[in-house]
Amino acid sequence: MDIKNVSKKQLERYPLYLKYLLSLDETHIENVSSPMIARTLELTEEQVRKDLQIVTKKEGKPREGRKVKELIEDLEQFLGYNEISEAIIVGVGHLGQAFMKYKGFLSFGLKVVAGFDIDPNLVGTMINEKPVYHVDKIKEIIPHLNCQIAIVTTPSDVSQEIVNTLIESGIEAIWNFTPIHLDVPKDIVVENVNLASSLAVLSHKLKRKNMKEI
């Protein structure tokens, strides 16, 4: 697969296309046009066309549009859902446990293989058949795993220190669920999911809406 220059916004849209196409396929719809996708996902036709050109070599036909099944395959291929990447979770609190139990990650090509925490009630147990180790064992255990990705859901006051240890142990990508800015070397990949930031956007929009309605 070519690794082309794709923007973050585009990358974020591909799972939405895929989800929509899978729903069409479930109801046995065989063909789809760019305008139809654009309307449903509230995008412009140009966005859809440009986005799809990156993931598929097949052109849509004037009347039929594109084959739903082919497009699904191309999107899954592009998103790497068929090659499984292994990941560990650091911080096995409520969110970390939810992620250890969540079966959906596997359909996105992500397999959680272990968790790390400091809670003596968790360390040494299995959650969804995955072992939970003490965080002190990170440096010892990670080199034995085939794992580039760490999902970080620790309390935020320890996350920078933990992330330093993860990087020293060979982790190359951090999926950061803590609400702090992580300081990492340039060659380390960080993707942030900041619930506080997302909630700030939601609250602000709601406040504006309430102001208008008064």
Add this chain to the structure above:
Amino acid sequence: MDIKNVSKKQLERYPLYLKYLLSLDETHIENVSSPMIARTLELTEEQVRKDLQIVTKKEGKPREGRKVKELIEDLEQFLGYNEISEAIIVGVGHLGQAFMKYKGFLSFGLKVVAGFDIDPNLVGTMINEKPVYHVDKIKEIIPHLNCQIAIVTTPSDVSQEIVNTLIESGIEAIWNFTPIHLDVPKDIVVENVNLASSLAVLSHKLKRKNMKEI
């Protein structure tokens, strides 16, 4: 508080400022300058100055900078962390349960008051002292709650239908954790947290990095 024109990117940064200032306050640092904030959070000084001007009327002083405690107060005020908004959760699976148990939401001004699901093992139980009702009761129960926000963590094939019911019941803001595009009336607020999209960005960056290293 004035509701000014604030961009989404700006709104997303405020919780990061707050988190950083709280960490300074914990180590008894009393003053902070915009350049210092910019360096730590890897932003430009201009961004920091513009962002802070929106939330505080106080100017930073040339040598001292700004008072950390005052800035924390102004940010918490701006983010509405002192006025509690009530929310319900629809879909009490792994993620929904984690959110029902998560204490952090309260510090962001969000109080989860109830959950809705279809699982007979969950309906009628309490999770973290919050009742779980059957989704069939949404229309009956929501009008009795003082609640504008719904956190949606249902399976994606039912989320559009559930969201329609939520809106008919008076919900005005949807925090959508399902990986689909929701079709809602213009006056309804939707904020999406799409883990599949976030993972797509992370995987792509990691793939590019691995290609370069070969």
